Amino acid sequence: MTNRLNFLIIGKRMSLHQKSVFFALFSAFLFLAVAGCGTGSKQKLTIAGSTSVEPFAERLAELYMRNHPEVEINVQGGGSSAGIRAVTSHICQIGMSSRHLTDEEAKTLHQFTIAYDGIVLVVNRQNPVRNLTLEQARALFSGRLRFWDELGWEHRRITLVTREEGSGTRASFEEMVMKDDRGEMASFSADALVQDSNGAVREIVARDPAAIGYISMGLVDERCSALSLNGITPNDSTIRSCTYPLSRRFLFLTSSPPQGLTKQFIDYVLSPEGQRALAEEGLTPVSE
């Protein structure tokens, strides 16, 4: 449609000669455009589901397609439940889920744990607070706790740092922290600073003594202190066993034993190379 518009705007007042030149250029352009997206013979794989897993699956797909130009992998969001439904009804080959399957779902689907996701609360090195309860964390991020003395430090206004809407880490955090026992979702305090990467959150926490934020376990470093939650320290083993409250399993799901491209891609994800790529993005790999 855009091409035709372009033509209409330019084509209005042109002589015959001008038109032929224009058409030559135009068809060259069209040819390039078509050649650029010639997809006729490509093998296709569709992955759909959890928006928390989506960015990681996209990264993996990107890496995989770089080495396998004959393959086209299409990653879509929609949520864990939508992914489970889609793979059950054969709309996609691989479903993504960040929640446990119900017994019924587990009966019909094949599960592959691709990685563990641990989200860690981080504070500045000067901050002596070392542990929070989930309720405290919820009160903090919804803006009900506003000063550090309520948590046993000095009287200092708390600087909240959160992630942007749409981020997988934010969605996980909301799901696991901001939801109370009755399933009511508290909303983030409007005063919270919003940053668009784990790194930017860490940077603010490292510089501002009053700051608290949350980042993926894989990106915690010595410039900030990680807090325990409900008395449990986040580390690879508490995250893999899901005893640490902010940890969960990322699943790939298939409706039948994987074959062909589906199998090759899952094998790639579970290979040392795929696992390393996931670790670089901040996830905890399946094994040491």
Add this chain to the structure above:
Amino acid sequence: MRERLIQTGLAIVAFSAVAAIFLIAIFIFFEGTPLVVKVGLLRFLASSHWAPTKGHFGILPMIVGSLEVTLLAILVGALLGLSCALFLAEFAPRWSVRILKPLIELLAGIPSVVYGFIGVVVLVPWIRNTFGGPGFSVLASGLVLGIMVLPTIIAISLDALQAVPLSYKEGSLALGATRWQTLYRVMLPAARSGIIAGFVLGMGRAVGETMAVIMVAGNALTIPHSLLQPVRTLTSNIALEMGYATGDHQAALFATGMVLFIITILLNTIALFAVRTRR
């Protein structure tokens, strides 16, 4: 024949540049309008609840935020820029103009991420330690943008001042007015429309700037009522969230772009008229 070919070629290139702008505008409106219709224009513009993945699309905090930051930037930029232009036009010895002017133009060439970085590393901690609060604030964004719009304001006001006929100045001085009186009563009024155009174009730049603002503004979703509170602008709203946005969320970001587009067009039109009335 060759003449014609070159002429045609240039015409095609020129037209496609203009066509690109039109296509972008059409595309933005095409993508954004359905959401505005769905949510309702008033709810979209006047609600301050922004949670696009949960169906709330109010961009009031971002509109107010953009305006606040831009106003502060233009205050800072106008004060510094106009003083600088006056100095260069009236007081500076010619050799220093020859050094200063290119240096100011160089300011325009520094990538915005560098301004943002300096803002994060120097300005934000300074504000946090001196005035309290998180440091990421309206103040930080306004100051950074104020510096960033300087080249625009200085260049255009300097042109305007230099375009004032020499006879005005000579006449005023001959009547016994002091140099300051001449400047204040004759030069500035004569160059007024050009100077205003400079301010308005500067505002356009400030409204549209993204990277530096994301880095120092804090991007919180409140309507700030103090200079020390964090703020989110229209541009940073788009750039922050476009990464994983899909469906209505993405459409809402396009709709944010529509609002931004309209504001920028308005500012540029005002600037155009301001320049025209001068002639």
